[in-house]
Amino acid sequence: MISKYDIILVGGGAAGFFTAINIAERNPKLKIAILERGKTVLEKVRISGGGRCNVTHAEFVPKELAKNYPRGEKELIGPFHQFCSGDTIEWFANHGVELKIEDDGRMFPTTDSSQTIIDCFLQAVQRLKIDVLTGQSVQSIFQGTDYWKVETNHETYSCQKLIMTTGSNPKVWEMLQNIGHNIVPPVPSLFTFNIKDARIKDLMGISAVATVKVKGTKLEASGPTLITHWGMSGPGILRLSAWGANLLAEKNYQFTIQVNWLNDATLEETVEILKELKAIHSKKIISKKSPFDFPNRLWESLVQAAGIGTFSTSSDSQDVKWADVSNKQLLALATQLTNGEFQVNGKSTFKEEFVTAGGIALKEINFKTMESKLLPNLYFAGEIVNIDAITGGFNFQNAWTSGFILASEISK
Structure with missing residues (x-):
């Protein structure tokens, strides 16, 4: 029938x-x-x-x-x-x-x-x-x-x-x-990135508008980037995963991303901004307050990553003032802000x-x-x-x- x-x-x-x-x-x-x-x-x-x-x-x-x-x-x-x-x-x-x-x-x-x-x-x-x-x-x-x-x-x-x-x-x-x-x-087209990195280890839930590039490719996307307990997510990452679906599959989801937490600021511009901040806030503690439009905890982590005081070794290192930061350290901080490299090892499905x-x-x-x-x-x-x-x-x-x-x- x-x-x-x-x-x-x-x-x-x-x-x-x-x-x-x-x-x-x-x-x-x-x-x-x-x-x-x-x-x-x-x-x-x-x-x-x-x-x-x-x-x-x-x-x-x-x-x-x-x-x-x-x-x-x-x-x-x-x-x-x-x-x-x-x-x-x-x-x-x-x-x-x-x-x-x-x-x-x-x-x-x-x-x-x-x-x-x-x-x-x-x-x-x-x-x-x-x-x-x-x-x-x-x-x-x-x-x-x-x-x-x-x-x-x-x-x-x-x-x-x-x-x-x-x-x-x-x-x-x-x-x-x-x-x-x-x-x-x-x-897969929409997925999040699995990243294990000391810089973001305890920053779950923190979000910032960032530009993310896949190193060695033309792949790039901007948007809110969310730090999760497994790595990075948010619209910026999902956009990148969609545009890079085929290329990232070819790489077996093993690649390096470059994150610009200041979205479109260059390394050179950021060095100059940091020098100005040093002159204006010379007596203030550098890690205390983020001078940029993202959370203090992320700023604190990037300051650490630039080698400006390591909180684990001494409580005194939290007291590094802007005036005490060398030009070499400012360059390292500008690099962390505009071109921080993170290794991606695998992906996770975005919700259901x-x-x-x-x-x-x-x-x-x-x-x-x-x-x-x-x-x-x-x-x-x-x-x-x-x-x-x-x-x-x-x-x-x-x-x-x-x-x-x-x-x-x-x-x-």
């Missing part, structure tokens, strides 16, 4: 639901099903943004928005002209969900709860009579003359148009590879929000329709393709945009 539908979407996540809802709203006559292998749907939506769901980002210029995608920047400019973050805000408002902008540009529901987004989607699929079938693990897909056949662990389905919204699913990628698509091998670089090769997709260039009536939306973004609501925006374009095409 084969269950027949006009449209089947494989994957009950953000991209699957958004696409299905948009198709059904445009063409209510279509019989649509979402197949989800898990017992529940929208799990990634539930945990995203610390349970608040970072829906999108307040960047409203398509070309600027596209710059947040290490893979997919060029391909997304056209799609973003059709459905951008402003359209996302309007879409959710029309579906009863108001969004708010935070200081860093991230956008969340005003309720600060991902359940608001989940309820919005679940109510919409119920209203539009879209079948949501859970516990359906797809085993194979087959293209007939004018239909697609989908076999799951429970049942066989057929449809005219098949939409893949499974995210980073190696099993599905393998199936698509078997029917002719090229898969860019997946590597695991993002992968890799997926369907971009050249095999028509970005005006999101249809496969190789196999008619096969479509893709969301992270199943080789597109990923830095943290901040951009990965969801890709899901909304690709889903909207796909829906516009299919519902014609």
